[in-house]
Amino acid sequence: MDKPAARKLIIGVTGGIGSGKTTVTDILAEQGIDIIDADVVARLVVQPGTVALKQVAEHFGAQLVRADGSLDRSALRAKVFADADERAWLEALLHPKIRHEIEQQLAQSNSPYCVLSSPLLLESGQYELVDKVLLVDTSEALQISRTQQRDDSSAEAVSAIMAAQWSRANRQAKADYIIVNDSSLSTLKKAVLEAHQEFLTLAADRP
Numbered sequence: 001m002d003k004p005a006a007r008k009l010i011i012g013v014t015g016g017i018g019s020g021k022t023t024v025t026d027i028l029a030e031q032g033i034d035i036i037d038a039d040v041v042a043r044l045v046v047q048p049g050t051v052a053l054k055q056v057a058e059h060f061g062a063q064l065v066r067a068d069g070s071l072d073r074s075a076l077r078a079k080v081f082a083d084a085d086e087r088a089w090l091e092a093l094l095h096p097k098i099r100h101e102i103e104q105q106l107a108q109s110n111s112p113y114c115v116l117s118s119p120l121l122l123e124s125g126q127y128e129l130v131d132k133v134l135l136v137d138t139s140e141a142l143q144i145s146r147t148q149q150r151d152d153s154s155a156e157a158v159s160a161i162m163a164a165q166w167s168r169a170n171r172q173a174k175a176d177y178i179i180v181n182d183s184s185l186s187t188l189k190k191a192v193l194e195a196h197q198e199f200l201t202l203a204a205d206r207p
Helices: 021-030 038-044 051-060 073-081 084-107 140-151 155-164 168-174 185-205
Strands: 009-014 034-037 113-117 132-137 177-180
Touching: 009 021, 009 185, 021 034, 021 113, 021 132, 021 185, 034 038, 034 084, 038 084, 038 113, 051 073, 051 084, 073 084, 084 113, 113 185, 132 168, 132 185, 177 185
Parallel strands: 009 113, 009 132, 034 113, 132 177
Antiparallel strands: none
16 A cells, blocks of 8 residues: 655654553654554544444444443453454454554644554554654563553563564564663653654655
């Protein structure tokens, strides 16, 4: 599929769970860069009243819809991470809808370059929408400890999510830029701002 019609530079930001993608994109957003977040889009396409939410409820059971009409995402995640076939069914339903919405948002960006942040940038084929891939990288031990602190999850639950994502080595092999997030916030911010300056230069050099 072709990239969006606008020839704006698009940077894909990805990384495993707990790697610090959101911190990186928050820093870029502070510099005035538009961030299209695939996780936000994924929630958008299953909002109450959407066709996709109705299909999910029909397939997995009405108990996945809360009393307020919203999707119980943690219950759904538990189902699909335990069953590869169910995960494949869900991805086949949602990924095209997510991609369409992402394309719309990318086309509407007004910043010098824009960012598509997605944990499944490489696995889902969303990398086809971007010009360069920035990987936020950290050790698997840090991924687990950070996610446990953030989500109050068990190590086993975090490991199951990590097992469903690409390996660290596979992501590293596909990345154009790698920022290692295993130190302080100030160290991370310095690296992100350096990458930001490079992206501005790349954007300015585009025809």
